[in-house]
Amino acid sequence: MTSADQENPGIARAWGWVDHLRAGGDTPWADFAGASVSRGNLVPGAIQLEVARRLNALARSDAFGQARQVDSALGGADNPGHARLVDQILESSGPGRGQPDLELVGVHSGSRFGPRPVDPAQLPTHELIRAAVGLLAELVVEHDPGATPEPPPRLVRPWRRGWSLYGDPLAVSQVRGTLSRAGVEPGRRAPIAVIVADDLAAMLADVWSWRVQHAVNPSWRWWLSDRVRRDRLPRVVDLPRVAANQAARLGADRVHIVVAQHPLPAVARLVGVRRPVDATRVGLSPEALDLVRHLNVVLRVLVTPERHQHLLDSVLLPWLADETGRRRGVPPRHQDWVRQQAERMRDELRVAGYPVVGDLDALVPTDRRREPGTDETGVLDVALRTLLKVKEIES
Amino acid sequence: MSPKRVILHVGTPKTGTSYLQDVLFSNRDSLAGQGVLYPADRFDGHFLAALDLMRLPWGGLETQAVGAWDQLAEKVRDWQGSTAIISHEILATASRTQIRKALESLGHPDTEIHVVLSARDLVRQIPAEWQENIKHRRTISYRRFLAQVQDPDRTGRIATWFWGVQEIPDILNRWGAELDPSRVHVVTVPKPGAPKTLLWERFADAFSLDGLDLDLHVERANPSLGVPETALIRRINKTSNADVEPGAYRPLVRELLAHQTLSKRSDSPRLALPPDVWTWADDLSHAWVDELRERRYDVVGDLDDLIPDSSPVPFSDPDRPRHREVNAAALEAIRALLLEGARMRQVETDLRDELRETQIALERAYLRPTYRAREKIVRSAEDKGWGRRLLGFYRRVRGRSSRPA
Numbered sequence: 001m002t003s004a005d006q007e008n009p010g011i012a013r014a015w016g017w018v019d020h021l022r023a024g025g026d027t028p029w030a031d032f033a034g035a036s037v038s039r040g041n042l043v044p045g046a047i048q049l050e051v052a053r054r055l056n057a058l059a060r061s062d063a064f065g066q067a068r069q070v071d072s073a074l075g076g077a078d079n080p081g082h083a084r085l086v087d088q089i090l091e092s093s094g095p096g097r098g099q100p101d102l103e104l105v106g107v108h109s110g111s112r113f114g115p116r117p118v119d120p121a122q123l124p125t126h127e128l129i130r131a132a133v134g135l136l137a138e139l140v141v142e143h144d145p146g147a148t149p150e151p152p153p154r155l156v157r158p159w160r161r162g163w164s165l166y167g168d169p170l171a172v173s174q175v176r177g178t179l180s181r182a183g184v185e186p187g188r189r190a191p192i193a194v195i196v197a198d199d200l201a202a203m204l205a206d207v208w209s210w211r212v213q214h215a216v217n218p219s220w221r222w223w224l225s226d227r228v229r230r231d232r233l234p235r236v237v238d239l240p241r242v243a244a245n246q247a248a249r250l251g252a253d254r255v256h257i258v259v260a261q262h263p264l265p266a267v268a269r270l271v272g273v274r275r276p277v278d279a280t281r282v283g284l285s286p287e288a289l290d291l292v293r294h295l296n297v298v299l300r301v302l303v304t305p306e307r308h309q310h311l312l313d314s315v316l317l318p319w320l321a322d323e324t325g326r327r328r329g330v331p332p333r334h335q336d337w338v339r340q341q342a343e344r345m346r347d348e349l350r351v352a353g354y355p356v357v358g359d360l361d362a363l364v365p366t367d368r369r370r371e372p373g374t375d376e377t378g379v380l381d382v383a384l385r386t387l388l389k390v391k392e393i394e395s
Numbered sequence: 396m397s398p399k400r401v402i403l404h405v406g407t408p409k410t411g412t413s414y415l416q417d418v419l420f421s422n423r424d425s426l427a428g429q430g431v432l433y434p435a436d437r438f439d440g441h442f443l444a445a446l447d448l449m450r451l452p453w454g455g456l457e458t459q460a461v462g463a464w465d466q467l468a469e470k471v472r473d474w475q476g477s478t479a480i481i482s483h484e485i486l487a488t489a490s491r492t493q494i495r496k497a498l499e500s501l502g503h504p505d506t507e508i509h510v511v512l513s514a515r516d517l518v519r520q521i522p523a524e525w526q527e528n529i530k531h532r533r534t535i536s537y538r539r540f541l542a543q544v545q546d547p548d549r550t551g552r553i554a555t556w557f558w559g560v561q562e563i564p565d566i567l568n569r570w571g572a573e574l575d576p577s578r579v580h581v582v583t584v585p586k587p588g589a590p591k592t593l594l595w596e597r598f599a600d601a602f603s604l605d606g607l608d609l610d611l612h613v614e615r616a617n618p619s620l621g622v623p624e625t626a627l628i629r630r631i632n633k634t635s636n637a638d639v640e641p642g643a644y645r646p647l648v649r650e651l652l653a654h655q656t657l658s659k660r661s662d663s664p665r666l667a668l669p670p671d672v673w674t675w676a677d678d679l680s681h682a683w684v685d686e687l688r689e690r691r692y693d694v695v696g697d698l699d700d701l702i703p704d705s706s707p708v709p710f711s712d713p714d715r716p717r718h719r720e721v722n723a724a725a726l727e728a729i730r731a732l733l734l735e736g737a738r739m740r741q742v743e744t745d746l747r748d749e750l751r752e753t754q755i756a757l758e759r760a761y762l763r764p765t766y767r768a769r770e771k772i773v774r775s776a777e778d779k780g781w782g783r784r785l786l787g788f789y790r791r792v793r794g795r796s797s798r799p800a
Binding site for chain 1: 446447449450451452457458460461488490491492493547548549550552555556558559562564565568569572637682683686
């Protein structure tokens, strides 16, 4: 220890903690007793240091580190990749508005001004999310694979049935993607319109989720409240209107409504696919979607709108592919409005007499449980898991 | 090749920065001819660059800021004249990492970089910041704003932003950490009653613009509102925020009502601090000035300008304004909105007339014999299979669909 360090043991302890974190340690600042030679008064900010500690703690936990040699998976000379990731966190700045650089409690850098020093364990989770999101957004941009090659022109077989899909955008996207990957493309013969539907609460959650995955980022609660206040459903799930538009084009007998939680098998049968197709449909967890929302905010400043969507599709959403979970639930105060809208749709579709696969009554939500909101700690965990995944991709 | 010197003006808000930036922007060609670069293609160019540097969302404007800082820094590095100037007040809130990135991108340590901070006394800055918050759609009461600003933990969004752009010793700690104190300049805003040209003279001194040929008659400014006017905008925010989109709020409320209409009412009581907060701000100002004196920065003006006047402006509570004064302000606001509504109706009428004339011209074109002949051929072809195939082939060759949508 130098004489300067003896004069200011807090600084030496802070640099010791930095080294501990770079080596994969997860001891909280309050419990840390080591020290290193000082590298100056400008110690990395408390928020960044705590994010690094949580990252190490997560990497050590069973949740992420199953069947893994913990010590070699973390920092130290054996794993420069992890030390590099920690360095990137420590050198990052939280984007947007929030807490500035904060000093560690017990470290006196010599200034009487600026925000109070903090115990990093007491920092609000949203500040840790902000810092993690800042780095993650930079990494998303760094991992841009470049322009995706144009798909080969699809082979149109005119004798096959022509079909187009409408309704729940997330379900439509998944069904269309699965059919396309299976080589099933619309033909020209006797075209039909298939409207994919589920209970309205689920469809609303899917519309919101789809929008978040397309760079629009209001919160679920704000977005739904705004819909209720305007007393208007999103156009894509206003099914009587969608069906009427298609009926005017094709005739009512060629408009099919599929009401199902997993609509793929029914749609496949309607478009003439005989072989079995994978029916499973999973979506991003609410925590993962909240992370995407946070990232959208930063990506809007980092890249053009076209590149933003490209990065979501080709980088971020593939990274989050394992972060699946339940849909967002409708808060109790809006459940009556959603039920009324669903009953109106059911009645109008029934009167119109379109062919239906499933039961139109299933449009009306029956589950009135109070859904918990997203958990900020869960959002932070998704962000940290994704950072660790990026480290694995890079190494 | 870099310029001999880069001057980076990083704040603070409400210190005449809009006027300074407008003079620099409107004189940028003349300045360039005299060796001074103010690199901006639009008046808010440096604001966008600051948003980019700090990854700061700003009501959708951030989408226009992609890559703006790097472009700005490149222009500065490429400049071969004597001086380059960058100025925006929100840079005050940059973090150490962002500051390091900014300085490096401008050529630090090989380029001579000067940081300028313009500063005004806290007793005028606190109410001005609340008013800015209100003009940016917030609805927070003055009392709650003051409580958040005084909270020692500074955990709220308002306190975090306020101290980030207003705590002079901390801003200079961050921005001046890697610079010699002689290259850190504090420009003080003169006390009320000083000659109107004095602030500009101080800026000209700090930016070495003395003796340059500049047109100082620019229009842009960020005028302030009185107590009833600010209270009125706050009430408008409370009742209409949910319905008025940010894109409409900016031109209608912030520009038309606040800046162009209500700021002209100069007889109403001015915003001030309540006595208890005044005393707290006075103590803090003395502590700041003592600290700044020790740091040996270059001061343009007088650090005593940052000490509040001993005879405070009488306090009039904007949370409980006089109804009569608010009503008078509201009538002026209604009048301004009516005039704007009438103007827009006239624009709508003019556009309808133009559209009708265009439709008539189009119909005349359709009535020409050659058009009618072509139309007849297409209709006849669409009735036959071979005709449809021929038309399809023609449309593919032509490269775009001419079928009706």
